[in-house]
Amino acid sequence: MQDKHMLMIPGPTPVPESVLLAMAKHPIGHRSGDFSQIIGEITENLKWLHQTQNDVLMLTASGTGAMEAGIINFLSAGDRVLVGNNGKFGERWGKISRAFGLEVEEITAEWGKPLDPEAFKTKLEADTDKSIKAVIITHSETSTGVLNDLQTINSYVKAHGEALIMVDAVTSLGAVNVPMDEWGLDMVASGSQKGYMIPPGLGFVAVGSKAWKAYETATLPKFYLDLGAYKKATDKSSSPFTPPVNLMYGLQVALEMMKAEGLEAMFTRHQRLTQATRAAVKGLGLSPFAADEVASYAVTAVMPSTVEAEAIRSTMKKEFDIALAGGQDHLKGKIFRIGHLGFVSERDVLTAIAALEATLQKLGHQGATSGAGIAAASQVFKS
Incomplete structure (x- = not known):
């Protein structure tokens, strides 16, 4: 049926009707007084969302663009950085850092497992000459459904005293607590198509005072992504471009x-x-890819053993017009991912789980009693 497509992926996420209607209005001049008032209101509400009194800057970019902006504004070629890599996006930040000539040391974990905070502690405590300039962490690793222990890792960065903590919060902001000022986070990057409940196209960079101090000596080239220009404009409720x-x-x-x-x-x-989705998956005789105690609040990855992951995804799309995400890199074809981020309700999860059960039955899966998935999710929702 036309116009019944349902997004259950970790991004883009569903967009509320009121947001869609707002975007359908005629544009106005971006240098007008009326638009300046909109920028001012948005900026204050972004600070509320980030739990900060510091700057939150808007870029016409994806979350990757926001993270790149963080790297090029606060670091210089040759700087030593620690990058956490336990999935596709942690891996990406290592690639971006190398592209700009940074000296990258990766702290890795198997995909589906969390980063070990003690590995960061060991590296940071051994850095007696304070050569580590930044620690770069993906908070919610979207590719595997793992939530890394940002708070503990950040405590070790704070004990180091010199290194910046730079956070990819693309699928954690708005879904899980990321109190920027309370934790003393230096740079937090995110993207509009996730918890913000709007389409792709805007990136956000929240910047603390320690990062601005690093900005003064950073030498990597920048122009369109020069955050100093964005701060100057944002302070006047305007934009540089x-x-x-x-x-x-x-x-x-x-x-x-x-x-x-x-x-x-x-x-x-x-x-x-998250709890309902994971309970339902288990009720259907499937196994979440990541352990309960490190589960992302944005997405649940599932590795089926009796049917093919891509067969599940294609059947869900063909029969029910529900989009699930697939695996990436070596997990392609091995896992599927159920997004539950942003404008998602209990009804959406129940609908997706019912369709998933019908799909599994159609594909010959024998691992569950009929209705077990819905029953497990409903048990969570009624508590």
């Missing part, structure tokens, strides 16, 4: 919705969706 006006209409409404729900309620909702 032409912004995506209609996306920002949508962002204005989405942030209002998030404030109305409240931070704690958002975090609790994502936690319940």
